[in-house]
Amino acid sequence: MPVTMSDVARAAGVSVMTVSNVLAGRKRVGEETRRRVLAAVDDLGYELNLTARHLRAGRTDTVALVVPRFDHPYFGELAARLARRLDRSGRHLVVEQSGASREGELEALTLARLHLYDGVLLSVVGMTPDDVARLRTTVPVVLLGEQDMPDRFDQVRMDNVEGARLATAHLLATGARRIAAVGGSTSGRGMTMVRTLGWRRAHEESGLPIDDALVVPCDVDLAGGRRAIRQLVAEGTPFDAVFAFTDTLATGVLAGLAEAGLRVPDDVQVVGFDNLDSSEFLVPGLTTVDPGHEAMADHALRLLDRLIDRAPDGDRGTAVVPEHVTGPVSLVVRGTTRPAA
Amino acid sequence: MPVTMSDVARAAGVSVMTVSNVLAGRKRVGEETRRRVLAAVDDLGYELNLTARHLRAGRTDTVALVVPRFDHPYFGELAARLARRLDRSGRHLVVEQSGASREGELEALTLARLHLYDGVLLSVVGMTPDDVARLRTTVPVVLLGEQDMPDRFDQVRMDNVEGARLATAHLLATGARRIAAVGGSTSGRGMTMVRTLGWRRAHEESGLPIDDALVVPCDVDLAGGRRAIRQLVAEGTPFDAVFAFTDTLATGVLAGLAEAGLRVPDDVQVVGFDNLDSSEFLVPGLTTVDPGHEAMADHALRLLDRLIDRAPDGDRGTAVVPEHVTGPVSLVVRGTTRPAA
DNA sequence: CTGTTAGCGCGTTCAG
């Protein structure tokens, strides 16, 4: 039987409300009363029940970030940035995993869970635009992800085409002629498609031919990058550079190249995408596309807060027009590419 | 004004309880009634309020993992492993950050938040044993962390001394004679101290002298590892190997060594600790201590579930005796060390 | 198989 507020009130000889006021630091409470209450709290080992407070207050001062996987550094870094901002406004961030392991049935459950938070930043990777369109929720939601989603929701993403174009153009400028697109796809959707598009565009702008044999689809993880290189080498497909679609892939690529006895950047140049914290520390340092992490975090929370502020009034009349924000990208040149010719 | 269960009940011409039963899939409900309820739910856009359910049910089927920082790969990987297990038993994992940014005042708030969960896995890094001893909570808590904590709580950790001894002994066996302990300390507490102890012990077992100039305290992050090497080089302290106290530190160390023109493993050998997913993919592959991640996750949840199961009865009589579990470690040999002489 | 009664623990009314 847990200790409740009224237990404390009885012990301190005051009313429940007084206890509540003392604990929430709300109204002014007499110094002596206050001490009595705190003593009783300490004495009984009373612990505030946030669930009850949330039910009553209708808000939780907590925002959730839902990511596909916990063990992906990109999302860890994102979470840390968001948490820093939310802390500043006295709120909390909790991170949940949407999983790649759970089926559609769980989507419903996930949605129910969203109600535990004032707002949700939903990182969509696996879901299709159709899945998202089917989402029915009154919870403030901002989408994060590279695939264009239904415009009923706010969405923040990076300029993938431009980033991929920059990366590829840089490789072309430093003398590369056969650039493998690791993580690419000739038919897919989402991140994979838009970055492949940027890779194509850079080739077109240079008037260079495009060889689809250089597009290597793979799992977007460390092992995937390494396997992609193994495959290229096994096939005997010639290449003098790799544009890896994420820094994680690039890390796997570097391992694969080393394994194959190919030197970076002398034999093969490499560019990644994401500018993870660790990319600077690889040997050699990874040239990569920086998606403007801080700006993205700012946008995401701005859009979310817009929705949260509006929520109490209800939707009628003042409906917020959803925005799709695309952040600018830039290239960070390090040691996996050669100086421009 | 959100749609509530009784709105749905009215619309469907049934009682609230029936709606509840349909939605929770609890008792059997007539097929037609069931359809009417679901139709009303869909019609009104009803969304379950989990907060209310939690308040009423007294549990949330959710476990929290509290980590020092979101952007630390070690914790991301830990979270993923825990989530996998909890999903299997139909529960959820949420991750919160304890922050290094928030002061002691927030400790209280953190404690209140713990009540939102059935149990909490608390990763302690910054807190001292005294801080922990002061924790007053009835929430099931299992501590994770390398510093020995008051035995009022369950705790899971790795065999740090043995891991550090293994790492150092391996370096000695492969010919190293001056092994820098990056992340070490001659006076600290916690992880830093126990791993330094293992480093010492290996030296003692080999009868080799210990030079405290080789103990380099630093921030436990990527930049810290690099800075440690810069410092050693700047001081002119000779060293032919590095035992980095975490793989993240080791990654920074490798960057620092490259910067200084030192080859790995020819000029300097390196061993890390943690066996992160990415460590296998560094070039060269990082030799490191594997703390038996899976076993640790198993232990942590076993201890937590023991507490959760007991909770409903109250503590009297059946008090669970807290356990301190230390998991076995092993050495993973890769390219940053030379073959044994 | 469905409805009624009661209350989870807190906070927003209003009086005093």
Added chain:
DNA sequence: CTGAACGCGCTAACAG
């Protein structure tokens, strides 16, 4: 500045 009622949305019990 403090106290007493009522209700947030849901579900465990028991009726019917």
